[in-house]
Amino acid sequence: MTKPGKDGFHMPGEFEPHSGTIMIFPERPGSWTYDAEPALPSFLKIWEAITEDEKLYLLVSPEKHQKAEMLCKNLKNIEILEIPQNDAWARDTAPTFVRNPQTGKVRGIDWNFNAWGGTFDGLYADWQNDNALAGAFCQKMGFPIYDAKPFVLEGGSIHSDGQGLVMTTEACLLSPGRNPNLTKEQITETLCEYLGANRVIWLPRGIYHDETNEHVDNICAFIRPGEAVLAWTDDKNDPQYALSKACLEVLQKENIIVHRLPIPDVPVCITEHDLQGYVFEPGEDTRELGERLAASYVNFYFTNKSVLLPQFGGENEQSDKRAVSIMTELCPNRKIIPIPARELLLGGGNIHCLTQQIPALKER
Amino acid sequence: MTKPGKDGFHMPGEFEPHSGTIMIFPERPGSWTYDAEPALPSFLKIWEAITEDEKLYLLVSPEKHQKAEMLCKNLKNIEILEIPQNDAWARDTAPTFVRNPQTGKVRGIDWNFNAWGGTFDGLYADWQNDNALAGAFCQKMGFPIYDAKPFVLEGGSIHSDGQGLVMTTEACLLSPGRNPNLTKEQITETLCEYLGANRVIWLPRGIYHDETNEHVDNICAFIRPGEAVLAWTDDKNDPQYALSKACLEVLQKENIIVHRLPIPDVPVCITEHDLQGYVFEPGEDTRELGERLAASYVNFYFTNKSVLLPQFGGENEQSDKRAVSIMTELCPNRKIIPIPARELLLGGGNIHCLTQQIPALKER
Numbered sequence: 251m252t253k254p255g256k257d258g259f260h261m262p263g264e265f266e267p268h269s270g271t272i273m274i275f276p277e278r279p280g281s282w283t284y285d286a287e288p289a290l291p292s293f294l295k296i297w298e299a300i301t302e303d304e305k306l307y308l309l310v311s312p313e314k315h316q317k318a319e320m321l322c323k324n325l326k327n328i329e330i331l332e333i334p335q336n337d338a339w340a341r342d343t344a345p346t347f348v349r350n351p352q353t354g355k356v357r358g359i360d361w362n363f364n365a366w367g368g369t370f371d372g373l374y375a376d377w378q379n380d381n382a383l384a385g386a387f388c389q390k391m392g393f394p395i396y397d398a399k400p401f402v403l404e405g406g407s408i409h410s411d412g413q414g415l416v417m418t419t420e421a422c423l424l425s426p427g428r429n430p431n432l433t434k435e436q437i438t439e440t441l442c443e444y445l446g447a448n449r450v451i452w453l454p455r456g457i458y459h460d461e462t463n464e465h466v467d468n469i470c471a472f473i474r475p476g477e478a479v480l481a482w483t484d485d486k487n488d489p490q491y492a493l494s495k496a497c498l499e500v501l502q503k504e505n506i507i508v509h510r511l512p513i514p515d516v517p518v519c520i521t522e523h524d525l526q527g528y529v530f531e532p533g534e535d536t537r538e539l540g541e542r543l544a545a546s547y548v549n550f551y552f553t554n555k556s557v558l559l560p561q562f563g564g565e566n567e568q569s570d571k572r573a574v575s576i577m578t579e580l581c582p583n584r585k586i587i588p589i590p591a592r593e594l595l596l597g598g599g600n601i602h603c604l605t606q607q608i609p610a611l612k613e614r
Numbered sequence: 615m616t617k618p619g620k621d622g623f624h625m626p627g628e629f630e631p632h633s634g635t636i637m638i639f640p641e642r643p644g645s646w647t648y649d650a651e652p653a654l655p656s657f658l659k660i661w662e663a664i665t666e667d668e669k670l671y672l673l674v675s676p677e678k679h680q681k682a683e684m685l686c687k688n689l690k691n692i693e694i695l696e697i698p699q700n701d702a703w704a705r706d707t708a709p710t711f712v713r714n715p716q717t718g719k720v721r722g723i724d725w726n727f728n729a730w731g732g733t734f735d736g737l738y739a740d741w742q743n744d745n746a747l748a749g750a751f752c753q754k755m756g757f758p759i760y761d762a763k764p765f766v767l768e769g770g771s772i773h774s775d776g777q778g779l780v781m782t783t784e785a786c787l788l789s790p791g792r793n794p795n796l797t798k799e800q801i802t803e804t805l806c807e808y809l810g811a812n813r814v815i816w817l818p819r820g821i822y823h824d825e826t827n828e829h830v831d832n833i834c835a836f837i838r839p840g841e842a843v844l845a846w847t848d849d850k851n852d853p854q855y856a857l858s859k860a861c862l863e864v865l866q867k868e869n870i871i872v873h874r875l876p877i878p879d880v881p882v883c884i885t886e887h888d889l890q891g892y893v894f895e896p897g898e899d900t901r902e903l904g905e906r907l908a909a910s911y912v913n914f915y916f917t918n919k920s921v922l923l924p925q926f927g928g929e930n931e932q933s934d935k936r937a938v939s940i941m942t943e944l945c946p947n948r949k950i951i952p953i954p955a956r957e958l959l960l961g962g963g964n965i966h967c968l969t970q971q972i973p974a975l976k977e978r
Binding site for chain 2: 369370371420421424425426430431432433434435436454455487489496533535536538
């Protein structure tokens with residue numbers, strides 16, 4: 251094993267067939283309000299939808315193992331694995347998988363994880379379990395591992411179209427909290443080597459106030475090769491406008507077909523009740539009353555047959571319906587499954603951030 | 615002329631003798647509310663204080679030349695120069711001066727200026743005049759110029775102790791809007807070459823919500839070689855706490871003597887009246903009601919004999935007095951001159967951002 255690209259492996263599109271999905275049971279008190287109770291119904295809906303279509307690997311701490319077993323007792327197609335973690339964002343801490351189309355073999359990449367910025371602007375102070383999670387999963391399941399450390403990367407900061415094109419954001423991957431000793435060119439090269447790609451589109455920005463330093467997976471997603479949805483607003487007074495517009499210009503210059511997917515009309519903000527539900531650790535990024543959350547419908551997840559689409563409810567009922575209708579039109583062969591997601595957003599991300607696909611495989 | 619360091623030139627500490635100070639007349643309607651009228655009294659106080667001690671070069675557009683002449687008619691020691699600009703931040707757009715201690719010669723450095731982030735997250739869309747300002751001043755005044763373009767840098771993002779030590783912030787100089795094609799090591803090297811330094815301290819962060827990507831000159835300043843003041847808060851719930859603490863740890867590890875200078879106890883925020891006073895251009899970063907401004911007492915300026923210290927007034931009367939008292943103790947040989955600065959802060963910076971020192975010189 252050298253590097254994935256050189257070995258004939260590449261990262262498939264998420265819309266290509268999966269053999270399964272990895273998720274993590276929500277537990278962190280600084281992310282999941284009121285012991286995660288308000289968020290668990292959304293998690294259950296996601297677990298139900300995924301296990302309809304493919305295998306679900308649910309990672310859980312020893313403390314929550316029994317609770318997870320009870321909650322999932324009616325689900326088939328699920329395997330619960332005890333692997334310690336610091337939070338539930340499988341997209342960012344589980345392996346990125348690459349596949350060899352000739353052999354159907356699948357291998358995992360183990361990036362360096364530093365809680366979205368390390369000591370520079372990371373979101374919590376101890377991310378040891380998170381950083382060990384990808385390796386632990388691969389070892390337990392028998393996937394060969396490409397060790398990409400010390401290169402810092404979260405899965406949510408990249409999208410692949412499965413045809414050699416990768417998309418990321420400058421705001422995140424050029425942030426001082428990631429790989430400040432590498433130039434943009436060197437980062438481009440590293441992405442190409444590991445993801446078996448030959449081209450990287452650098453979007454300048456992501457979603458306003460996105461605490462991941464603006465991950466690409468909250469603002470833009472491929473729905474098929476050469477075609478993407480982009481989080482959008484027509485409101486020039488909204489701080490999102492300039493960010494989305496800058497991304498649109500890059501995508502158009504790169505000849506990507508872009509479909510605009512408007513963000514919620516009413517900003518989703520932290521209420522006093524929300525705030526009371528968090529328990530923050532020392533060194534952990536806290537929330538503030540009235541803080542605008544990075545709500546976007548682009549943070550959906552493709553299972554083998556469906557699209558799990560975030561819905562924010564409340565004053566955004568119309569916006570929610572608009573998103574369902576746009577995605578229905580764009581993905582005519584898939585079932586659009588609306589998932590109540592305000593409580594997921596309170597955790598700091600959304601459905602895509604909570605999931606990681608394992609490509610279809612013939613052997614490991 | 616090769617590079618300043620190689621030619622025997624280096625950047626003196628601001629606390630070392632000046633031959634003069636450069637400032638720019640405030641004009642930009644998106645920075646200075648109500649045609650700059652509320653800010654002009656603060657400017658006048660600064661001009662008066664500076665011209666007590668040293669020569670002031672006031673740069674002004676043709677449109678405001680007459681107004682500037684009238685306002686300054688009672689000041690001696692001032693030279694008004696017509697040089698076009700896009701805003702009034704002389705710290706960031708005027709030359710950085712380096713001096714040869716053997717000969718007493720002084721030369722200017724002409725950095726690349728892109729309005730604090732260019733198309734990535736710059737604050738306005740046209741910065742052509744700003745970018746030409748340093749060269750224009752040097753040419754008009756006969757200072758030889760080191761052309762550092764295309765390297766992007768603003769004067770506010772560096773401090774020199776005059777003894778080979780430079781201080782900057784990762785948040786700014788590693789931001790994607792500056793020099794994304796250079797690594798941290800390459801930026802360190804460039805700073806050393808141009809500033810005649812041999813060591814760079816990288817503070818991780820700056821002042822919360824500082825739209826310059828957290829310039830060092832708002833959070834930390836040398837008061838003499840090896841000794842600095844650091845903007846501080848003891849309030850662990852304030853978002854500034856973690857930022858200042860991270861800086862403190864770096865400074866202590868680097869053996870700098872640190873004096874804590876608490877930020878205002880009450881956040882300084884944009885009011886409805888403030889908001890009504892701005893006139894924003896297309897492509898310009900706007901302000902929002904209630905937005906917290908990056909208020910810090912560290913953004914002071916050393917003239918030859920005094921410290922021009924920002925004061926925020928209103929509910930911060932006690933905080934203002936505390937800052938005066940700390941600086942009085944730290945700089946026993948200087949006069950501490952309090953300057954009402956809320957209206958300067960509304961412009962997007964403070965006293966240090968508005969000034970640029972020219973070191974004492976024997977010849978050009």
